[in-house]
Amino acid sequence: xxxxxxxxxxxxxxxxxxxxxxxxxxxxxxxxxxxxxxxxxxxxxxxxxxxxxxxxxxxxxxxxxxxxxxxxxxxxxxxxxxxxxxxxxxxxxxxxxxxxxxxxxxxxxxxxxxxxxxxxxxxxxxxxxxxxxxxxxxxxxxxxxxxxxxxxxxxxxxxxxxxxxxxxxxxxxxxxxxxxxxxxxxxxxxxxxxxxxxxxxxxxxxxxxxxxxxxxxxxxxxxxxxxxxxxxxxxxxxxxxxxxxxxxxxxxxxxxxxxxxxxxxxxxxxxxxxxxxxxxxxxxxxxxxxxxxxxxx
Amino acid sequence: xxxxxxxxxxxxxxxxxxxxxxxxxxxxxxxxxxxxxxxxxxxxxxxxxxxxxxxxxxxxxxxxxxxxxxxxxxxxxxxxxxxxxxxxxxxxxxxxxxxxxxxxxxxxxxxxxxxxxxxxxxxxxxxxxxxxxxxxxxxxxxxxxxxxxxxxxxxxxxxxxxxxxxxxxxxxxxxxxxxxxxxxxxxxxxxxxxxxxxxxxxxxxxxxxxxxxxxxxxxxxxxxxxxxxxxxxxxxxxxxxxxxxxxxxxxxxxxxxxxxxxxxxxxxxxxxxxxxxxxxxxxxxxxxxxxxxxxx
Numbered sequence: 158x159x160x161x162x163x164x165x166x167x168x169x170x171x172x173x174x175x176x177x178x179x180x181x182x183x184x185x186x187x188x189x190x191x192x193x194x195x196x197x198x199x200x201x202x203x204x205x206x207x208x209x210x211x212x213x214x215x216x217x218x219x220x221x222x223x224x225x226x227x228x229x230x231x232x233x234x235x236x237x238x239x240x241x242x243x244x245x246x247x248x249x250x251x252x253x254x255x256x257x258x259x260x261x262x263x264x265x266x267x268x269x270x271x272x273x274x275x276x277x278x279x280x281x282x283x284x285x286x287x288x289x290x291x292x293x294x295x296x297x298x299x300x301x302x303x304x305x306x307x308x309x310x311x312x313x314x315x316x317x318x319x320x321x322x323x324x325x326x327x328x329x330x331x332x333x334x335x336x337x338x339x340x341x342x343x344x345x346x347x348x349x350x351x352x353x354x355x356x357x358x359x360x361x362x363x364x365x366x367x368x369x370x371x372x373x374x375x376x377x378x379x380x381x382x383x384x385x386x387x388x389x390x391x392x393x394x395x396x397x398x399x400x401x402x403x404x405x406x407x408x409x410x411x412x413x414x415x416x417x418x419x420x421x422x423x424x425x426x427x428x429x430x431x432x433x434x435x436x437x438x439x440x441x442x443x444x445x446x447x448x449x450x451x452x453x454x
Numbered sequence: 455x456x457x458x459x460x461x462x463x464x465x466x467x468x469x470x471x472x473x474x475x476x477x478x479x480x481x482x483x484x485x486x487x488x489x490x491x492x493x494x495x496x497x498x499x500x501x502x503x504x505x506x507x508x509x510x511x512x513x514x515x516x517x518x519x520x521x522x523x524x525x526x527x528x529x530x531x532x533x534x535x536x537x538x539x540x541x542x543x544x545x546x547x548x549x550x551x552x553x554x555x556x557x558x559x560x561x562x563x564x565x566x567x568x569x570x571x572x573x574x575x576x577x578x579x580x581x582x583x584x585x586x587x588x589x590x591x592x593x594x595x596x597x598x599x600x601x602x603x604x605x606x607x608x609x610x611x612x613x614x615x616x617x618x619x620x621x622x623x624x625x626x627x628x629x630x631x632x633x634x635x636x637x638x639x640x641x642x643x644x645x646x647x648x649x650x651x652x653x654x655x656x657x658x659x660x661x662x663x664x665x666x667x668x669x670x671x672x673x674x675x676x677x678x679x680x681x682x683x684x685x686x687x688x689x690x691x692x693x694x695x696x697x698x699x700x701x702x703x704x705x706x707x708x709x710x711x712x713x714x715x716x717x718x719x720x721x722x723x724x725x726x727x728x729x730x731x732x733x734x735x736x737x738x739x740x741x742x743x744x745x746x747x748x749x750x
Contacts, residue, residue, distance in 0.1 A: 245563070245690075246563065246690040246691065250560070253560035254558075254560055258559055258560050259547070259548070259549060259558075259559040260548065262547070262548070262683075263547070263564040263566060263685070264566050264567065265564060265565045265566015265567065265685075265686075265705055266563075266565065266566065266701075266705045269693055269698065269701060269702065269705065270693075270698065383691075383693075383694045384693055384694065385693075386563070386693050386701075386705075388564070388566075393548060394548065394680070396567075396570055396681055396682070396683055397680055397681045401570065401571060404567075404570060404683075405570060405710075408566055408567045408570060408683075408708055409708055411702075411705055411706050411746075412747075413702070413746055413747060416747070439747075441747075441750040442747050442750055444750075445742065445750055449708075449710055450710050450713065450736070450739050453736075453738035453739050453742065453750075454736065454738060454739070
C-alpha cells in the first residue's frame with residue numbers, strides 16, 4: 158500500500174513537472190490585461206471577453222479603464238496587452254498617426270457601423286433644432302444655456318467636437334463641457350426628467366439610445382465623419398507571447414452591430430455578469446469564437 | 455417628325471450623356487457604385503490560392519466583379535493606401551523587416567489576421583514519432599544523429615533560415631556535429647519526396663504554411679523566426695465604399711493554418727477546381743463568413 162502511495166506521489170510530481178514544462182510561452186497564472194474605456198459598450202464587451210477567456214480558455218483577465226490617449230500609450234509601451242476601442246479610420250486618427258501602429262497587433266474590426274453623434278431629446282422641436290447650424294439661433298442658445306454636454310477629455314468625439322467648436326460660426330458662443338460618459342448620461346437624464354433642452358456628444362452603439370428617445374443633429378460639414386469600425390489592438394508580439402487559443406479567439410471575435418446594441422443595453426441593466434448571461438444566450442457564437450472551425454464541422 | 459418629338463429625343467440623349475458622365479465620375483473600385491473590386495495579391499505560393507478563395511466568394515456570393523491583380527507587396531499596398539485599389543493580401547505582421555514606402559499602415563483598413571501560426575524552422579515529417587524527435591533537444595541524442603546521418607537539409611534560397619540554422623548549429627552544444635546540407639529548391643524538394651516516400655528520418659528548414667509543409671504533414675521542432683499573422687488590408691474608406699455584406703464578410707474571413715495548408719496543397723494539384731472544392735468541403739465555415747451569426 159505504502160509503495161503504491163509513493164508511486165502515486167511520484168507520478169503526480171512528474172505530471173506537475175512536465176505540465177509546467179509543456180506550458181506555452183506565458184504560464185497559465187499570467188494575466189491578459191485589457192483596457193476598456195469607461196463607456197458602456199466597451200465595458201459590456203470587456204465583460205464578455207473576460208468571461209469567455211476565464212471560463213472557456215482558462216486564462217486570467219484584468220480589466221482597467223484608461224481613456225483613449227492613455228490606452229494607446231500603454232499598448233505602445235507594453236503596459237497594456239489589449240485595447241478594445243480603437244475607432245477607425247477617423248475618430249482616433251490622431252493616435253493612429255502618432256503611434257507606430259504597425260507594431261501593434263491589430264485583430265481587425267470587432268464591429269462596424271459605429272458612428273459619432275451630437276444628439277438631442279426627441280421632444281426638442283425639430284423645426285427649431287435639427288442641425289448644428291440651428292444652434293446659432295438666439296432662442297436655442299438660451300434654451301441650452303450655451304452649453305454642449307461632452308464626455309471625458311481625450312476621447313475621439315471630444316477632440317472632434319473641439320474642432321467643431323472652432324469650425325462652426327454657430328457655436329462661437331457655446332462652451333463644450335468636459336466630464337465623463339456617466340456624467341453626460343446623468344445630465345441627459347436630468348434634462349429629460351425636467352423636459353429641458355440639452356445637446357450631448359455621443360456615438361452609436363450607446364445604451365442612451367435605448368434609454369431615451371433621442372434624435373441626432375445633422376452636421377453639414379461632416380466633421381463627425383461617416384460610419385466607423387471598431388478594432389481591438391494588442392501590444393507588439395501579442396500573438397507570440399500569448400497562447401494561440403487566446404489570440405485566435407480574439408481574431409475570430411466579431412459581432413454585428415445589432416448584437417453590440419443588445420449587449421450594451423444588457424450591460425446598462427445588469428452591469429457585471431452581462432458577459433456570462435449573453436454567452437449563455439448565444440452558446441453557438443461563443444463556441445465558434447473559442448473552437449473555430451472545429452465548432453462547425 | 456414634329457418639333458416636340460425632337461425636344462423629347464434631345465432630352466433622352468442629354469439624360470443618357472449625363473448618366474454616363476456621372477457614372478464615369480464615381481470612385482474606381484467602389485462596389486456601391488459599380489459592383490467592382492480591385493484586389494491586389496502578392497505573388498507567393500501561400501497568398502495566391504487564399505486570394506483566389508476570397509475572389510471566388512466575392513464573385514459567387516456577393517455578385518462583385520473581381521479584378522485580381524498579382525503584384526508585389528510594395529505596389530499593392532501603395533495602390534490600396536492611395537485608393538487606387540480596394541483590397542490587398544500579402545503582408546505578415548509583425549513585419550520581419552522595417553516597412554517602407556509611400557504608405558503607412560494607419561492609412562489602411564486592417565481587416566485583421568486571416569490566418570495565424572505563420573512560422574519557419576527546422577521541421578520533421580509527422581511519421582517520425584514525437585517520442586524520439588519532439589524538439590531540437592532530441593537532436594543531441596546519439597541514435598538520432600545516426601538516423602539523420604548528422605545532416606540537416608537547408609534550402610539555399612532561404613538565406614534567413616540558412617543563417618539562423620548556421621548560428622544554432624555552431625552555437626549549441628551537441629549540434630556541432632551536424633552538417634547543414636545546402637540544396638537548391640528543386641533538389642531539396644526531391645530529397646524530401648524521396649525521404650518521405652521511404653519514411654526515412656529527415657530534418658529540413660521549412661516554412662508554415664508552404665507546399666512542402668502541406669504535402670508531407672510536417673511539424674516544427676525548432677523555430678527560427680518569430681510567429682506572425684497574415685492580414686487582409688482594405689482601403690481606409692472600405693466601409694464607406696462597400697456594402698455591409700461585403701465588409702462584414704471580409705471581417706469574418708478567417709482560416710486555421712491547417713486549412714491554409716490544405717488549400718495550398720489542392721491548388722498545386724488542380725487550380726481549376728481547388729477553390730470550388732474547398733467551398734464544397736467546408737460549407738458551414740463558408741456560410742458563417744458569408745451570413746454571419748445567423749449561420750451558426
